[in-house]
Structure formats: C-alpha cells, structure tokens
Amino acid sequence: MRAVVHDSYGPPEVLRVEDVEKPTPNDDEVLVRVHATTVNRSDVGWLRASPFFARFFTGLRRPKHRTLGMELAGEVDAVGAGVTEFAVGDEVFGVKSFGAHAEFVSMRESAALAHKPSGTTFEEAAAVCDGATIALACLLRAGPLEGRRILVYGASGSIGTAAVQLAKHFGAEVTAVCGTPNLELVRSLGADSVIDYLEQDFTRNGETYVAVFDAVGKHSFRRCRRSIEPGGIFISTDLGFMWHVPPLALATRVLPGKRVTLPIPRYTKENVLLIKDLMESGRYRAVIDRRFPLEDVVEAARYVETGQKVGNVVLTLNGGRDF
Numbered sequence: 001m002r003a004v005v006h007d008s009y010g011p012p013e014v015l016r017v018e019d020v021e022k023p024t025p026n027d028d029e030v031l032v033r034v035h036a037t038t039v040n041r042s043d044v045g046w047l048r049a050s051p052f053f054a055r056f057f058t059g060l061r062r063p064k065h066r067t068l069g070m071e072l073a074g075e076v077d078a079v080g081a082g083v084t085e086f087a088v089g090d091e092v093f094g095v096k097s098f099g100a101h102a103e104f105v106s107m108r109e110s111a112a113l114a115h116k117p118s119g120t121t122f123e124e125a126a127a128v129c130d131g132a133t134i135a136l137a138c139l140l141r142a143g144p145l146e147g148r149r150i151l152v153y154g155a156s157g158s159i160g161t162a163a164v165q166l167a168k169h170f171g172a173e174v175t176a177v178c179g180t181p182n183l184e185l186v187r188s189l190g191a192d193s194v195i196d197y198l199e200q201d202f203t204r205n206g207e208t209y210v211a212v213f214d215a216v217g218k219h220s221f222r223r224c225r226r227s228i229e230p231g232g233i234f235i236s237t238d239l240g241f242m243w244h245v246p247p248l249a250l251a252t253r254v255l256p257g258k259r260v261t262l263p264i265p266r267y268t269k270e271n272v273l274l275i276k277d278l279m280e281s282g283r284y285r286a287v288i289d290r291r292f293p294l295e296d297v298v299e300a301a302r303y304v305e306t307g308q309k310v311g312n313v314v315l316t317l318n319g320g321r322d323f
C-alpha cells in the first residue's frame, strides 16, 4: 500500500510517499481503507521532534513511527475474527496516535473508532476528532458551563473552532477571539460575541469570564488574569514561553485563587461517539481550510506549520472518494 514515511526528524521535506506492507488485522482489529486523513499540529510537531522531549515518545535518534497521521475516515476493508461492532464495507471515522497517512490502517475495535456520522463526507468526518477531543478535555476543566461566560482565544484554529461549538453545546455564553478574516466563520459556529484581536485587546475591556481558553497557545495567564472571574480558570493548549505553563498549573492547584491548566487529551471511542451524535444532530460541523492529495503531503505540512490554517487541513486518498 502507499503511505507517507519519514526516516529522520526534520522539516516537511523529509516526508515521502512509498510502498509499504499492508497491515493485517489481529482478531480484535479492524482494517480501514482510508479515504481522508488530516495533517495537524501534532503531526508536524512529531515530524520535527519539537519540543525535543517528544523524542522520548517517538524515538531518541530516529522516528519509531515511520508514518504519521492521527485522524482518518474510510471504509472497513477487513475485520478480525473477534470483531462484532464493525463489518466489511462499513463507513467509519476515528483517531489514533500515528499511522493514518496511509492507504490502510489497522485499529482495535475498542479504539477511538465509530461509524461515520450520516450525512457527512469522508473529508468532513476525518477533520473532527482531534480538535474536538482536545477542546473537550480542556472545556471539562472549566466545570459546569451552562449559562456561564467563557472566552475562546484563537477561535479559528482546529481546537478553537471545536471549542466554540462544544462550549455552545454545554450551554455556555461564548466570546470568541480571532483575526478579522475569520470573524464571520466563528460567528457562524455559534459564538455569541466575537472580538477581533487585531482591533481590540479583550484583556482591557473590563469583561470577565469563568474560563479563558487559549486554544492556540499564544496568550498567557499573566496577561489575561484580570479577565478571569475569582475562582475561574485559564486553560492552555501549549507549554507556553519557556514552558512556564506546567509549573504554573501545578502551583495554582494548591494555591487559592484562579487556576491554570494544561489538559492532556485522551482519544476514546466515547468521545468519537459524542462527536458523531453532535454532527448528526447538526450541532457540530467540520471546518476545513485546504485539501491536498496524499502525494502533496509536503505542501500540506508546510502550510500547517505556518500556524495560520483555519480549522483543519485534509489529505485525500484513493482519488478523494466522497459522498
């Protein structure tokens, strides 16, 4: 089968498409023929082994996982003897740590895999699980959101677009902060109010929120603490300048007052099923910026590395088959 591989850490140019052995599913596994996958910020982080300690997970000298790629949508091509939930021909979507930039992917039946939401394309289904899982892990740290005010900073990214939609699902009043070109998009995702960070500094308008969620890792607790209500929380998706966020998160856990958190997401079937349900009921949609054929993975990764994508970047396989 065709897969994107890399044998050294580095820039997108170390990626190439190669013929590799097709996986054989174990008894508890499902073999998926991938129609669409994505390139996300984690993929390009693993690719450069950035930050450096990523190498403890992915191989100290060279990558243990030759094929990157987390999100996928496609059709079940084969199932192991013990599989009961899926059958050959089923349309599925899901997320795993590595390996989705390939024509075929093997996943355990119990992993973060579910039937594709009805009424969605493979491209749409491929572009939802990662951002939504991270946003969900972050939002759950804010406590009950029903009727409470939350601010999402960087609302136009993969995590940001998910956070706006999920916070609305949890009943929050959402203020979304993004650049001028994305104001309409973010409003269309359900934000109650939007702030253009190029025009206005939200930390100086006197408004306060139960949570400020920095979905793009560009803000800091120090700069926005006055915008957080007493007992409220600053949620980060990034280690921050000089990796100050983890120690701050530990310190504010034991000290009274406002807290800081950097949640680690868990990719579960439960979360994928929640996303499926929200998509089928029209309460969640995929935001796709650009689409590339698998062969153009280098260009796709270069674009993701700019940090300017809006929502998600999709790779299509098998001629981009879609319904």
Ligand SMILES: NC(=O)c1ccc[n+]([C@@H]2O[C@H](COP(=O)([O-])OP(=O)(O)OC[C@H]3O[C@@H](n4cnc5c(N)ncnc54)[C@H](OP(=O)(O)O)[C@@H]3O)[C@@H](O)[C@H]2O)c1
Pocket: 040, 041, 042, 131, 134, 153, 154, 155, 156, 157, 158, 159, 160, 177, 178, 179, 180, 182, 197, 215, 216, 217, 218, 237, 238, 263, 264, 265, 304, 307, 308, 309, 310, 311, 312
């Ligand atoms: N915790 C985790 O497990 C985990 C996993 C993956 C990634 N991450 C981190 O999460 C962060 C977001 O990832 P993502 O994939 O959602 O990002 P992304 O999709 O690459 O975010 C890009 C968006 O961010 C906006 N943006 C860029 N600079 C901004 C700024 N200074 N202020 C406001 N918006 C800005 C851009 O819009 P404009 O054109 O308006 O600038 C663009 O739409 C990254 O820091 C990434 O490293 C964390």
